[in-house]
Amino acid sequence: MTQVLVLGGTGEARALAAGLVARGVAVTSSLAGRVANPRLPVGEVRIGGFGGPDGLARWLTEHGTLAVVDATHPFAERIGASAAEAARTTGTPLLRLQRPGWRQGPGDDxxxxxxxxxxxxxxxxxxxxxxxxxxxxxxxxxxxxxxxxxxxxxxxxxxxxxxxxxxxxxxxxxxxxxxxxxxxxxxxxxxxxxxxxxxxxxxxxxxxxxxxxxxxxxxRRPPRPPAHTVADVGAALDWVWAILEP
Incomplete structure (x- = not known):
């Protein structure tokens, strides 16, 4: 059983996986496989696509997943759309962990x-x-x-x-x-x-x-499907814990 599926090979995804594993949560982190030697998170890791939203929905059901966190890169449009559709299809709670974008400051051109x-x-x-x-x-x-x-x-x-x-x-x-x-x-x-x-x-x-x-x-960042979104790992940990605690 995978209690939480974390999508993405970002630093935030790795930090979230580490925090969840430290709390005894069964986590699987999914990486796209586009980098030859990725930095691997703790816990279970799978590399490669799911076969679109239907494939991801099957995976969630087969593994009894209780929550999904989309912590992919802000420009990973395809997996973000698949996650939103698969979560909706299976009724799995979905969180988007998205770091804030950069802000232009004085002196920037x-x-x-x-x-x-x-x-x-x-x-x-x-x-x-x-x-x-x-x-x-x-x-x-x-x-x-x-x-x-x-x-x-x-x-x-x-x-x-x-x-x-x-x-x-x-x-x-x-x-x-x-x-x-x-x-x-x-x-x-x-x-x-x-x-x-x-x-x-x-x-x-x-x-x-x-x-x-x-x-x-x-x-600019591409538009992403609507989802509950947080900007930091601490807030993501709190969200997951609230899903699992009951």
Whole structure:
């Protein structure tokens, strides 16, 4: 039996799994499997998709799951939609654990867009040396940009199609402001591209961009299905405990 299914390989998902296991809760954490060597949470772990909302609903029923916490990345649209539909179908309580988005501050030069395609069209007008931190799966949106030079930071090597003038940096956060500032300076970066992932693990690049006067193209978060939502692990633990305690 899995009392709680935690969806996502985020830091919040790992912290939640650890807190639940410490309380004696039977937890299964589900990871998408898109990273070759993910950081694994404590407790049971499954890797790979469920086969859509129907497959997830079957899994919840077969495992006697009492609650689902969607702690996926803010841009993980597909699994978020599947979780909402499967929870509704099975009557399983669903919580969305979503870190707050980033907020623009004094000195920031941010340009908001809705998609990576819009970001690709914009960067071609903003600068010549672009730092892409939007994930390896989104690099294809920039493949048609033949003029700028790109530095793309990814956890795993990207697959084509890719921008023709591209250097890939394989690295994983967290990062420091000093390190990010040096990276922007040494590579002569004049535009930064990021998704509004939120959290502290990669926010140093935004501070570095502010310090160096580098404009930032920020992709807005996609809409997610309605669900009860909390912003921190402590509140998620309280919600789960209230479901299980009776």
């Amino acid at each position: 941010w340009h908001w867009v809705d998609t990576l395609d819009e970001a690709a069209a914009l960067v071609d007008t903003l600068g010549d040396r672009i730092f892409l931190t939007s994930g390896r799966q989104g690099l294809s949106a920039f493949a048609r940009c033949t003029r700028p030079w790109f530095l793309a930071r990814c956890v795993d090597p990207p697959e084509p199609p890719l921008p023709p003038r591209l250097e890939v940096l394989l690295d994983r956060g967290p990062y420091t402001v000093e390190g990010e500032t040096a990276l922007l300076r040494d590579h002569r970066i004049d535009v930064l591209v990021t998704k509004d992932s939120g959290g502290d693990m990669t926010t140093a690049k935004l501070t570095a961009a502010r310090r160096r006067g580098v404009p930032v193209v920020v992709v």
